[in-house]
Amino acid sequence: MKKAWGGRFEKTTEAWIEEFGASILFDQTLVEEDIQGSIAHVTMLGACGILPMEDVKTIKGGLEKLSLKAKEGALSFKIEQEDIHLNIEKMLIDDIGEVGGKLHTGRSRNDQVATDMHVYMRKEVIEVIHLLRVCQQALLHQAEEHVETILPGYTHLQRAQPISFAHHLLAYFWMFDRDIRRLQDSLKRINVSPLGCGALAGTTFPIDRHYTAELLGFDGIYANSLDGVSDRDFIIEFLSNASMMMMHLSRFCEELILWSSQEFQFVEIDDAYATGSSMMPQKKNPDMAELIRGKTGRVYGNLMSLLTVMKGLPLAYNKDLQEDKEGMFDTVTTLKGCLTIMTGMIETLQINKEKMYKATTQDFSNATELADYLAEKGIPFREAHEIVGKLVLLCLQQGVYLQDLPMSVYKETSVYFEEDIYKILDVMTVVSRRNSTGGTGFAQVQEALRQAKKQIDE
Ligand code: ARG
DSSP states (O other), X not given: XXXXXXXXXXXXXXXXXXXXXXXXXXXXXXXXXXXXXXXXXXXXXXXXXXXXXXXXXXXXXXXHHHHHHXXXXXXXXXXXXXXXXXXXXXXXXXXXXXXXXXXXXXXXXXXXXXXXXXXXXXXXXXXXXXXXXXXXXXXXXXXXXXXXXXXXXXXXXXXXXXXXXXXXXXXXXXXXXXXXXXXXXXXXXXSEEOTTOTTTTOOSSOOOHHHHXXXXXXXXEOSOHHHHHHOOHHHHHHHHHHHHHHHHHHHHHHHHHHHTSTTTXXXXXXXXXXXXXSSOTTOOBOHHHHHXXXXXHHHHHHHHHHHHHHTTOOSSOOGXXXXXXXXXXHHHHHHHHHHHHHHHHHHTOEEOHHHHHHHHHSSSTTHHHHHHHHHHTTOOHHHHHHHHHHHHHHHHHHTOOGGGSOHHHHHHHOTTOOTTHHHHHSXXXXXXXXXXXXXXXXXXXXXXXXXXXXXXXX
């Protein structure tokens, strides 16, 4: 098969080597970006008087036809044509004739592929931001229903202090919000055009890079042609942002998995997101949550993989860069899938309010209240901590909880204890009194919900 670059070669490439070097099996994902990039390029070639308008019209017509066919899935890509760029060029020439060969004037596959990747990344990042917003909506819906639902709050996975379930959900809302802001910020670096950087050094043709950038919706152009063709920071940045997002999703999934276990029974994952066992008839496994947690590993892997690909590359383009694509495509697919599943899982989650509440009445997560109580009456907090610690120990020895101890025991321990401690020890009081800014007190959580809604409407 004749190669677009075959002139200086005396031997043809063997099929198995050709296959090893080809990227068409995966970079065909970029077909639409590639054609649009070419349309912008040829439009500019015409406007700058580099190609006659007549040729530009023919080439554009051919590209538009290919774009329609691509949308219908009617293009058949060939490994012999190596990658998406050469496949499209070959199809164009087959269709409109030799004039199609003028499209590549003043351009290299190096700035072409970089351009495709920037346009693709922009589209996908915008889509991911949207999916994150939808996921935040689902969190908000659940949170609105559960301001006064009590959940044991943990540190070290040991019962710590009871909290509002909505407060817990909103913690994830704000993680996703930071994810969105990071993605929005990354668009500044994604939406920059490398088109016109040529193979590495620019071109002798009087091209207009600002014009192609404008046609493709970029906010600006790369200042340096070497940097423009060999920069993959924007993909690494995306993979890094994606890793952080997956880490957030994974932490939430881990909690859903724990909470839906027999040991906790705090939530029930909807049947749609669970599966059974082929052997054990009683089983309901939180498969989707486990898979999201599991898929976090491959996204981290994709980040490490590209960082490693890049670390020893001399300027400018090297074929190693072709290895940027599969990990990026895989990350986009994985991330979008995980976000969509997560949203559905949150929306349909059944909350076992009674179980959660009951859990908080059968532990010592109200112990801090007693220490604070004494501290408010002037006892140094350290001393108060010690006194209550002793009471907890006493309870543990007797197999009771703080609220079960009679007043006489409290009085013996400290004269400052009054009847009102029983009210203070009540779970609802415990939560509602944590009214410091950003705390779990019900009034604070209501305020946090208002802020979160405002954030979404922005
Ligand atoms: N398929 C190549 C890639 O993805 C396109 C650029 C090829 N450029 C070259 N000089 N061989 O990186």
